[in-house]
Amino acid sequence: MAAAGSGASIYSASFLPTRPKWRPNVSVFASATAGQSVPATSQKSKTSGSEKVRFEKKAEVQPAAKLYDDDSMTKSNLSLKDYFEQSKDMIRSNDGGPPRWFSPLECGSQSNDSPLLFFLPGIDGMGHGLTLHHQRLGEIFDMWCLHIPIMDRTPFTELVKLVERTVRSENYRSPKRPIYLVGESIGGCLALAVAAHNPDIDLLLILSNPATCFSKSPLQPLIPFLEIMHSQLHLSMPYVLSSLTGIPLRMVTATVEKGLSLQQTVGELSKAIIALSSYLSALADALPGETLLWKLQMLRSASAYANSRLHAVRAQALLLVSGNDQLLPSQEEGERLHHIFPKCEIRKFNDSGHTLFLEDGVDLVTIIKGASFYRRARFLDCVSDYLPPSASEFKKLHESCRWIEAATSPVMLSTLKNGKIVKGLAGIPSKGPVLFVGYHMLLGLEVISFISKFWTERNILVRGLTHPMLFASSSDKKSRDVSQFDAVRVMGAVPVSATNFYKLLSSKSHVLLYPGGAREALHRRGEEYTLFWPERSEFVRMAARFGATIIPFGTVGEDDIGQVVFDYNDQMKIPYFKAELEKMKEEYVSLRTDIDGEVGNQDPHFPLILPKLPGRFYYLFGMPIETKGRKQELRDREKSHELYLEVKSEVERCMAYLKEKRENDPYRNVLPRLIYQATHGLDCEVPSFEL
Numbered sequence: 260m261a262a263a264g265s266g267a268s269i270y271s272a273s274f275l276p277t278r279p280k281w282r283p284n285v286s287v288f289a290s291a292t293a294g295q296s297v298p299a300t301s302q303k304s305k306t307s308g309s310e311k312v313r314f315e316k317k318a319e320v321q322p323a324a325k326l327y328d329d330d331s332m333t334k335s336n337l338s339l340k341d342y343f344e345q346s347k348d349m350i351r352s353n354d355g356g357p358p359r360w361f362s363p364l365e366c367g368s369q370s371n372d373s374p375l376l377f378f379l380p381g382i383d384g385m386g387h388g389l390t391l392h393h394q395r396l397g398e399i400f401d402m403w404c405l406h407i408p409i410m411d412r413t414p415f416t417e418l419v420k421l422v423e424r425t426v427r428s429e430n431y432r433s434p435k436r437p438i439y440l441v442g443e444s445i446g447g448c449l450a451l452a453v454a455a456h457n458p459d460i461d462l463l464l465i466l467s468n469p470a471t472c473f474s475k476s477p478l479q480p481l482i483p484f485l486e487i488m489h490s491q492l493h494l495s496m497p498y499v500l501s502s503l504t505g506i507p508l509r510m511v512t513a514t515v516e517k518g519l520s521l522q523q524t525v526g527e528l529s530k531a532i533i534a535l536s537s538y539l540s541a542l543a544d545a546l547p548g549e550t551l552l553w554k555l556q557m558l559r560s561a562s563a564y565a566n567s568r569l570h571a572v573r574a575q576a577l578l579l580v581s582g583n584d585q586l587l588p589s590q591e592e593g594e595r596l597h598h599i600f601p602k603c604e605i606r607k608f609n610d611s612g613h614t615l616f617l618e619d620g621v622d623l624v625t626i627i628k629g630a631s632f633y634r635r636a637r638f639l640d641c642v643s644d645y646l647p648p649s650a651s652e653f654k655k656l657h658e659s660c661r662w663i664e665a666a667t668s669p670v671m672l673s674t675l676k677n678g679k680i681v682k683g684l685a686g687i688p689s690k691g692p693v694l695f696v697g698y699h700m701l702l703g704l705e706v707i708s709f710i711s712k713f714w715t716e717r718n719i720l721v722r723g724l725t726h727p728m729l730f731a732s733s734s735d736k737k738s739r740d741v742s743q744f745d746a747v748r749v750m751g752a753v754p755v756s757a758t759n760f761y762k763l764l765s766s767k768s769h770v771l772l773y774p775g776g777a778r779e780a781l782h783r784r785g786e787e788y789t790l791f792w793p794e795r796s797e798f799v800r801m802a803a804r805f806g807a808t809i810i811p812f813g814t815v816g817e818d819d820i821g822q823v824v825f826d827y828n829d830q831m832k833i834p835y836f837k838a839e840l841e842k843m844k845e846e847y848v849s850l851r852t853d854i855d856g857e858v859g860n861q862d863p864h865f866p867l868i869l870p871k872l873p874g875r876f877y878y879l880f881g882m883p884i885e886t887k888g889r890k891q892e893l894r895d896r897e898k899s900h901e902l903y904l905e906v907k908s909e910v911e912r913c914m915a916y917l918k919e920k921r922e923n924d925p926y927r928n929v930l931p932r933l934i935y936q937a938t939h940g941l942d943c944e945v946p947s948f949e950l
Contacts, residue, residue, distance in 0.1 A: 342390045342617060349385050349406075358407045358421055361386065366397025372635045374463075375429055376400035376439040379422065379446030380407070381614075382554045388443050388616050395624040399633065399646060400439065405446075409550055415561045419452045426453060430460045437634060440574075441465040441623075443616065444587070445558050448565035455568035461637055462574040465627070467615045468584055471569075472592035473562035477585070482555050575602045577632050582609035589613070604630045606742050625652055629745025631730065641753040642762035647720055648749050656746050657715075660707050666873040667816060668932050669708040670924075670947045671716075673880040680950055684717050686880060687810065691767035694802050695721065695880075696906055697812035698790060698914060699779035701821065701868070705814045705876060709771070710750055722751040722763055723771040728863055730754045760798070764805040772798055774907075781864060783826040787818050788914055796903030799886075799893055806887035811906045812880045813913025815921065819874020825867030840864050873929045875947075877921055879913040924948040 360377075376396065380386045384407030389396065396402055405422070407413070413421075426438055440462055442450035447469025454462050473479065580593030590607060597605045606626060611618050624646075627633050634644045648656070673686030687693070699705075706723065713719040729744040729752065753759045755776075763770045773779065778791040802809055830836035844862050884906065886893065893899045924947045926932045932945045 342387070345387055345390060346383075346385060349387070355408050355410055358405060358411060358413055358418060360403045360425070361406055362403055363387065363390075363393045363397075365390075365393035366400075366402045372436075373399060373401045374437045374439055374633075374635055375433075376402045376441060377422065377425070378402065378404040379440060379442040379449045380405060381444035381446055382558065384409075384411075384554070388614070389441070389623070390617075392616060392623045395622070395649075399624065412553060415449070415557050415564060418449060419456070419564075422449060423453050423456055426457060426460060426462070430457075435636060437461045437463055437636070439463045439465060441467070442469060443467045444470045444613070445554075445561050447471065448558075448561035451565040451572055452561075452568060454574040455565075455571040458571060458573040463632065463634075464572075464574050464576040465579065465623075465632070466576060466596075467579045468581055468587055468589040468613055469565075469578075469592065469596070470558050470587060471562050471565050471596065472587050472589070473558045475588050475592075476558075478555060479559070482552070482559065569596070569599050572600055573602075575632075576600050576604070577627070577630055578603060578605040579615055579626065580605065580607055581611040581613060581615050582607060583611055584613045586613040604632065604741075606630060606745075622652075625655075625749065626745075628652075628749045629742070631748050640762070641759055642766055642768075645722075645751060645753075647751065652749060653714060656749065657711055659746070660711075663704065663707050664711065666929065667704075667708065667820065667876040668926070668945045669712065669876040669878060671712055671878050671880075672950070674882045676883060678882060680879070682950065684713065684880070686883065687713075687717060687719070688808050688883065689717070689719070691769050692764045692802075692805050692807035693769045694764070694798065694807045694809045695769070695771045695812055696774065696798065696809060697910055698788070698814055699773040699775050700814050700876075701780065701782065701787065701817040701823070703773075703780045704817070704820075705878070706771075708876060709814075709878065713769070719769050720751055721769045721771050722753060723747075724755040724760060724763075724773075725752040726777050726863075727754045757801075760801055764801060764807055767805075770807075774798070777863060781827065781866060782823075783828055783866075784823045788815065788918070790907060790911065792907055796896075796899045799899040799902050799906075803886040803890045803893035803899070806885075806890070809884040809886060809902075809906060810880050811882075811884070811909035811913065812878060813910050813915075813917055814876065814878050815914055815917040816874055816876035819871065819927070821868040821870050823866050824869045827862065827864050827866065830864060875921070875924065875927050875932075877917040877947075879917050881909040881913050884909075920948045 378386065378389050380388050386404040386406035389402075389404070393402070403425075407418075422440075426440075429436075429438060438461065440450035440453060442448070442464065444467070447466040448471055450464050450466060451469065451471065454464055470476075576596075578593045578596055580589040582590050584590075590609075593605055593607070597603050606629075608615060608618075608621065611621065615621055616623065628646055628648075631639060631641070633646060634640065636644075670682075671684055672680055672682060673684050674680050675686045710721055710723070713721050725747065729741075729747055731741050753763070755772075760770070760772075774792040774797060775790055779789075782789065782791070799809075827840075830840060840862060843864070884902070886902075893902060921927055926935060926945050926947060935945050936943060
């Protein structure tokens with residue numbers, strides 16, 4: 260079917276898979292050869308550019324940031340089998356023609372401020388390598404995928420021009436909207452080339468095992484043999500490539516790890532073998548001898564082209580590299596690129612293979628969130644750009660630290676407006692803005708149960724103001740691995756600053772603030788339950804400005820799980836450790852540099868802690884303090900300071916109450932709790948002291 264007034268063609272409806280979610284009247288495809296114009300159409304969507312046409316305008320939806328209590332952003336139920344089937348459908352109904360863009364139906368609809376995402380495929384060129392991620396990506400991006408037909412022989416430089424022209428067109432249409440280029444393997448080279456040519460466009464690169472290191476690939480020596488004997492070798496090459504990608508092994512491993520019975524496992528393996536045969540068939544069809552030779556030659560030229568222009572890349576980049584990539588030395592290449600690019604994050608997947616996006620357990624949206632890599636404008640806004648975790652994300656994060664809750668069996672108490680202390684979180688207002696102000700226990704371990712209990716019991720997302728070292732960019736080549744803090748960012752923490760504090764309260768959030776900061780969380784021997792708060796009231800007037808409810812709280816229990824035996828003072832006496840602490844201090848943003856004494860000493864360090872037989876964590880949320888209607892009153896420094904001291908006194912009172920009451924808890928120690936759970940069930944709530 261040809262578009263009027265142009266030599267460009269669009270896919271016929273038969274190109275689409277026949278399943279209902281790929282209805283041709285909803286998802287649309289358009290094409291353009293490099294250097295060829297695309298005809299105008301009256302049915303372009305509001306966000307479409309000069310190289311993309313839609314049959315039907317997508318409906319508008321609310322921003323994903325509103326989603327707290329449902330799981331509409333969860334990963335679709337697609338699997339590798341669906342990917343294989345779609346590959347066969349695309350190959351079977353492929354009508355040839357030039358490279359083209361398509362928008363998968365599974366991506367659904369986007370809000371008007373969704374960034375644009377272009378997916379640039381790997382060696383297969385089919386463009387649906389993100390199939391397992393389409394549904395979730397479609398909630399937060401306007402997504403286009405590049406399809407390169409099997410028999411197409413467009414040179415790499417012309418592909419660069421095609422993508423570049425589309426990028427420039429969309430940037431001209433919406434200059435304030437970021438454009439994401441997600442490149443896999445050779446698609447990574449394509450993304451880098453476009454970024455190098457367009458340093459003034461706001462591009463964000465997500466590169467999965469980029470093929471810039473193809474010169475070191477085990478496929479490199481195959482090119483001369485294929486040039487001579489491609490007709491004899493092309494039948495066996497799909498099996499070689501599939502083994503190198505690791506897909507067959509992962510399919511078997513995933514089946515075995517399900518823990519099914521022998522009969523069920525055999526059945527699942529049989530299905531996996533059938534799916535694998537479909538995959539090999541599709542791979543053989545997608546990469547016939549001449550096409551495979553062409554793609555390998557293109558890989559070689561693409562790698563050389565991209566490497567010669569790396570110095571010109573100024574775009575923000577996120578590198579995703581696999582440790583078990585049999586096609587490319589990806590982790591080694593990731594480190595090299597990480598040190599070249601000025602603005603770069605890196606995430607490593609040590610057990611993954613080359614086709615990272617097809618692996619179970621790899622969720623691109625969660626990776627983007629964890630790296631703070633999602634934004635809707637030129638600069639990241641930690642508040643307005645934040646995407647709350649879906650139920651599946653929270654479950655996965657919660658399971659990873661479930662052992663802490665199991666070991667400490669947290670007891671949550673809250674105070675009603677009439678002053679009555681009750682079990683649970685009934686005394687906490689559902690509507691914000693609410694400001695929690697309390698004591699930071701050793702290493703901040705109390706935060707884990709704090710956040711999870713509010714989410715599971717009250718459906719409240721508490722956003723913490725956190726030390727900037729948890730947000731240190733890995734683009735700082737001196738910094739340590741920051742991926743360990745990705746879970747903190749996914750759960751809504753933001754770097755502590757007056758600006759972020761203002762934005763959180765203005766958005767009516769539930770905000771967690773520790774005035775003692777790192778000095779309390781990294782306290783010295785004998786300093787447990789000691790507040791290190793500054794003299795001036797840092798938060799009262801800001802809370803009053805938005806009429807926030809202040810909830811003082813105390814936590815105790817750290818002395819029941821460990822004892823500090825080698826603290827900051829000890830380390831500063833030893834030259835080696837002192838030098839390491841000074842180096843660490845240089846790497847991170849310093850806080851409270853204008854305050855003298857121990858309160859201003861926020862130096863990061865790692866104390867040596869001697870573990871104990873686990874005790875129990877206790878939380879008491881004190882009487883809510885209303886600031887609504889007191890904005891003018893609390894502008895007065897003396898009045899605000901009085902309220903500040905009241906909050907501090909209430910925190911100390913809460914801790915004193917808990918320390919006294921825990922003496923009467925028959926289940927304070929872990930052994931009585933284990934016995935109770937053994938007789939009542941592992942998921943039962945272990946009782947505590949009487950109120």
